[in-house]
Structures are given as structure tokens and as C-alpha cells.
Amino acid sequence: MIERFYLKDYLSFKESELELNSGLVVFTGPSGSGKSILMNSILSSLGGASCEAALCESSVTWNINADDIGIENEEINVFKHIKKGNSRYFVNNQSLSKKSIGIVAADYLRHLSLKDFSDFENENLLSILDDRVGVKNKKVLKLKESYQKSFLEYQDVKRELQVIEEEEKKIVELKEFAAFEIKKIDDINPTTGEDEELSVIKKELSKKEKVLESLESAMEIFNHEHLVSSALDTLDAESAFFDDAMNELRAVFDSATERFSALEDLDIEEILNRIEEISGLKRRYGSIEEALEYKEQKKLELEKYENIEIARNDLEERYTKLSKEIETLANELSDLRLKALPDFESSLNSYLSHLYLRDADVTLQKREYKLHGQDELSIKLNSTELAKISTGEFNRLRLAILALKSELMSQNGGVLMLDEIDANLSGEESMSVAKVLRQLSKHFQIFVISHQPQLTSMGDQHFLVYKDGNISKTKELNFQERVDEIARIISGENISNEAKKFARELLEANNDN
Known part of the structure; x- marks a missing residue:
């Protein structure tokens, strides 16, 4: 429920604070006193309308589910709209867009002045009917769970079959392409790190002649090695360091000579061609590793294509089995619903009679299988499509649907906001509307503007909206x-x-x- 509302600087209002109770909350006052302005500002604080108020703020006890937008739920959640140049919206002092605020509040707030068809969506109507079925037949809940489990699996299998059928249409082409891609990589048959090894060989080949020539010249040093040793002996100097250095140098020269001489056996043309093949592979796949991964992927695809007929046969067996399952379960569900439909229609028309509306025609027709069965529950008001009835009739019909739903509700349904729903009604009609609202108020906090004594007298809480000079004020009576x-x-x-x-x-x- 909305526990507190605060308004500052909006049209004729300077400041207003309301401490709100549960149940039916009625706003009355002379014409032009600001009732609709007040209602609009409450909606604005929750992202349901726009206004130019400096501040409108609602404190709510809703257990909001706002993980998607990163809001932490509090014991009391504060929704706020501030207008300082631009409009800004907050929940618990965290800035959000108006759209996000509206989405968060939409789970708990309904403004019945708008022609909103959500209460007449098939899922909602079937839920109300199933709740009534469940009063007499407890197995309906388990039946629905079994059906939905089978239906979801049926949908998955159906999607898999559709994918296979699409693949089968081009299976020959796909198999040829996969085999071609595998052969293309196998023909080159690269090994991990081969590109780096080839790069080193290419570099060494390019300087082979120069290196061997330099080595040959440098080896002259060993022809004079004995002269250095003799001089060191004459000087009585230790010659071990020189012997070690010369041995190390000889080892380096011998290794280099052996390495570069070995290049004589290599075919330079083959090396260059191999480098070009590997480079082409890398240009296409990014790296040798990625090329090899791609080849393995294509091998798996090829294996899948070759086994696709087996997979399709298995899926078709499951599809046939699940089709029979959901048909059986859906028919059982439909039978239970059909038996409960007359009572549903009778109860709905009882509310409509209290609301001085014509009888509704309720039908249950079988359509394609969906998550809630194969049934489509539709309502017409005296054979008239809902889209063609007046807004007043539409909103009273919504009240009847909500009243029907509330009969078996065990939790609070949120907030309903009604603008002058009893306008232009007789006293008797207004009292009937008031009685329906009184029942609804057991499960909803209802804000209503009224100009009729009957509805006003039914209120659990009554606020007067009046003007003191040009300033609108509110007072709990x-x-x-x-x-x-x-x-x-x-x-x-x-x-x-x-x-x-x-x-x-x-x-x-x-x-x-």
C-alpha cells in the first residue's frame, strides 16, 4: 500500500501531506478544489503520469522486485518525482528514468481511468477460472504443472526438429563445405609453432653465405693461438683464462658452422612456398591454432550431419509422445474449465448486475496449444466486443473481473486508482458500485474521487480537498x-x-x- 504521500508546489497546491490507510480511500470536495490534480500527482510520483510539481513523493510498503535496475528493497520504499528544470525520478534516493519507475510500480499500481486490456488477457482470465476450479477439484494445480512441464519440453523438441528440418534442406551442401574446409587445412597440415620455426629458417637462409664467409675469416685466429700462449708463458702469466676463452669461441664457431652448413640441404623454394601456405592459413583463420580448432569444429559438424537422420528419428518419437501427452492433459484441463464456466459466468454477471451493466457472454474455445493450455476465454458485454463498449462500461467490467479474482485472493493486490467511477450514476447505481469496491478493498488499497454520497459513505478513510482562497488543501475527516x-x-x-x-x-x- 501507499503509506504516505507528500506534495509540494503543484498548481493550486503549496504543500500537502497524506497519511494513508489500507482499504477504500475516498477523496471528495467541491468542483475545482484540486482532487484530480492530487490524484495525478500521486500517479506522477510512481511514474504513471506527468506533472510540474516541485516534489511529489510516495512511501510504499511494496516488496519491490527491482534487481534488474539495481535497487535494494527497503522496509519502506520511497518513490519520488522532483521538478527543477528537468523532471527527475528516484527510488530510495537512487535516480532512475520515468520508464523504469513506471515498470517497477506497474506490478502494484493500476489506474482504472485508462482503457487497459491487461485484466482481460487470456492468461489472467484463465487464472481466475482455474482458481475457481481448484476450490472444488484440487487436482487442477497438479494437472496444470504437468501440462506446462510437458508443453515446455514439447516446444524445445519442436524447435530442435525445425532446426534439423532446415539443416536437412541444405545438408548436402553443408557436408560438402565441411569436408572441403577440413581437406583444405589437412592438405597444408600445419603444426603448432611451425610459422615461428619457418621464420627463423628464412632469416638464417638470408644471411647464410655472409655468416659462413665471416666464420671462415674469423677462424684464422686459431692459427695464431700458440703465439699468444707462448707470450703468456714468457711473461709467467696464467694462461688458463685464454685457453677457456678460445675453447668457448671454438665451440660457438663450430656450432654455427654446423647449423648454417645444414641449411645446404634445404630447398629454399620449398621453404618460401611453405611460408606462403602458412601465411595464407593465418590470413584466413588468424593463427595456426585457430585453423586447427576450426578443423576440429568442422569435423564435429560433419559427424553431426552424418548422424542427423538418427537424431531426427529420436526427436520425432519424442515429439509424437509429447504431442499425445499435452493433448491428453490439455483436454482434461479444458473439461474441468468447461464445467466451471457456467458458475464463472453467473458470478461475473452477478457483479455486473450490481454495477448496472448488461450480462456478459463468456465463451471458452480451443485454440493452438500454449503454456496455459489450449483454451481461449473471451468476454463480450451483451454480444459487444470489449473494444467497442464505452469507457465507463469497460471500467465497471474491469471492476467485476477484479472482484471475481479477489474472491480467492490470499494476498494484497496492490493499489487501484479510480477517477469519479460513480459519475453520472443514480444513487442506487452508485451504492452498487460502492459495494463492489468495498469487497475489493479487502485485497486492494483503492483511491477514488467521488461526487456521490453512497460511495463516499463506504470509505475506510475520507479526505476532503478544498480551497482556502486560491490554495488547495487536504484534510482527513x-x-x-x-x-x-x-x-x-x-x-x-x-x-x-x-x-x-x-x-x-x-x-x-x-x-x-
Whole structure:
């Protein structure tokens, strides 16, 4: 529920703070006092409307599920709209877009002044019908679970079959392409690190002649090695360091000579061609490692293509089995729903009668299999499509659907906001609407603007919206003040004793209920 609402600087309002209760919350007041402005500002704080208020803020007890947008749920969550140049929206002081705020609030807030068809979506209507089935037949819940489990598996198998069927259409081409790609890499048959080895060989080949020539000249040093040793002996100097150095130098020269001489056996043309092949492979696949990975992938694909007929046969067997399963389960579900449909229609029409609406025609037709079965539940008002009925009729029909749903609700359904739903109704009609709202208020916090004494008297909480000069203000009314306000609604500004008496009787009668 919305526990508190605060408004600052919006049109005729300077400041207003409401401490709100659960149940049916009624707003009354003279025309032009600011009731619709107040309602609009409450919606704006929750991303459901736009306004130019400096601040509108709602504190709610909703257990919001806002992980997707990174909001941490608090015991009391504060939704806020601030207008300072640009509009800014916050939840628990974290800035969000208006759209995100609206998405978070949409799970808990419904504005029934808009022609919103979500309450008439097939999934919602079937859920209400199934809840009524479940009262008499407990197996419906298990039946639905079994059906949905089989249906989801059926959908997966169907998708896999569709993929295979598409692949089979081009299977020959795919197999040829995979085999071609494998052969192309196998023909080159690269090994990991071969490109680096070839690069080293190419570099050494390019300087082979120069290196061997240099080595041959440098080896002259060994022809004079004995002269150095003799001189060191004459000087009585230690010659071990010189012997070690010469031995090390001889080893380096011998190794280099052996390495570069071995290149004589290599075919330079073959090396260059091999380098070009490896380079082409790398240009296409990125690296030798990636080329080899790609080859293995194509091998797996080729194996899959060769085994696709076996896989298709297995899937077709599963598909046939699951088709029979969901057909059986869906038919059982449909039978239970059909048996409960007359009671559903009768209860709905009972509410519609209280709301002074024509009877509704409720039908259940079999369509394609979906997650909630094969049934499509549709409602017409006296054979008229919902899209063609008036907004007033549409919203009262929504109330009847919500009332039907609320009969078996075990939790709070959120907030309903209604703008003058009893406008242009007779006193008797208004009382019928009020009774339906009273039932709904057991499961919803309902905000309603009313100009009728019957609905106003049903309120669990009553706020007067009035003007002090040009400034709009709000006030929560006590019992006697409610008597006076309802009397004003009945008789106008000149309140009669008869109006006060009738107002008191209305309030006392409804408080007793």
C-alpha cells in the first residue's frame, strides 16, 4: 500500500501531506478544489503520469522486485518525482528514468481511468477460472504443472526438429563445405609453432653465405693461438683464462658452422612456398591454432550431419509422445474449465448486475496449444466486443473481473486508482458500485474521487480537498466532519437537516457493515 504521500508546489497546491490507510480511500470536495490534480500527482510520483510539481513523493510498503535496475528493497520504499528544470525520478534516493519507475510500480499500481486490456488477457482470465476450479477439484494445480512441464519440453523438441528440418534442406551442401574446409587445412597440415620455426629458417637462409664467409675469416685466429700462449708463458702469466676463452669461441664457431652448413640441404623454394601456405592459413583463420580448432569444429559438424537422420528419428518419437501427452492433459484441463464456466459466468454477471451493466457472454474455445493450455476465454458485454463498449462500461467490467479474482485472493493486490467511477450514476447505481469496491478493498488499497454520497459513505478513510482562497488543501475527516461533507454532497452548500440526517444514517449503516 501507499503509506504516505507528500506534495509540494503543484498548481493550486503549496504543500500537502497524506497519511494513508489500507482499504477504500475516498477523496471528495467541491468542483475545482484540486482532487484530480492530487490524484495525478500521486500517479506522477510512481511514474504513471506527468506533472510540474516541485516534489511529489510516495512511501510504499511494496516488496519491490527491482534487481534488474539495481535497487535494494527497503522496509519502506520511497518513490519520488522532483521538478527543477528537468523532471527527475528516484527510488530510495537512487535516480532512475520515468520508464523504469513506471515498470517497477506497474506490478502494484493500476489506474482504472485508462482503457487497459491487461485484466482481460487470456492468461489472467484463465487464472481466475482455474482458481475457481481448484476450490472444488484440487487436482487442477497438479494437472496444470504437468501440462506446462510437458508443453515446455514439447516446444524445445519442436524447435530442435525445425532446426534439423532446415539443416536437412541444405545438408548436402553443408557436408560438402565441411569436408572441403577440413581437406583444405589437412592438405597444408600445419603444426603448432611451425610459422615461428619457418621464420627463423628464412632469416638464417638470408644471411647464410655472409655468416659462413665471416666464420671462415674469423677462424684464422686459431692459427695464431700458440703465439699468444707462448707470450703468456714468457711473461709467467696464467694462461688458463685464454685457453677457456678460445675453447668457448671454438665451440660457438663450430656450432654455427654446423647449423648454417645444414641449411645446404634445404630447398629454399620449398621453404618460401611453405611460408606462403602458412601465411595464407593465418590470413584466413588468424593463427595456426585457430585453423586447427576450426578443423576440429568442422569435423564435429560433419559427424553431426552424418548422424542427423538418427537424431531426427529420436526427436520425432519424442515429439509424437509429447504431442499425445499435452493433448491428453490439455483436454482434461479444458473439461474441468468447461464445467466451471457456467458458475464463472453467473458470478461475473452477478457483479455486473450490481454495477448496472448488461450480462456478459463468456465463451471458452480451443485454440493452438500454449503454456496455459489450449483454451481461449473471451468476454463480450451483451454480444459487444470489449473494444467497442464505452469507457465507463469497460471500467465497471474491469471492476467485476477484479472482484471475481479477489474472491480467492490470499494476498494484497496492490493499489487501484479510480477517477469519479460513480459519475453520472443514480444513487442506487452508485451504492452498487460502492459495494463492489468495498469487497475489493479487502485485497486492494483503492483511491477514488467521488461526487456521490453512497460511495463516499463506504470509505475506510475520507479526505476532503478544498480551497482556502486560491490554495488547495487536504484534510482527513473524522466521523462528524464526514457527516457534514456527505450532507454537502447531498444538498449543496446550503446543508439541510434532512441531508445531515441521511448522511449520518448512511455512515452508520456502512460502518456497521
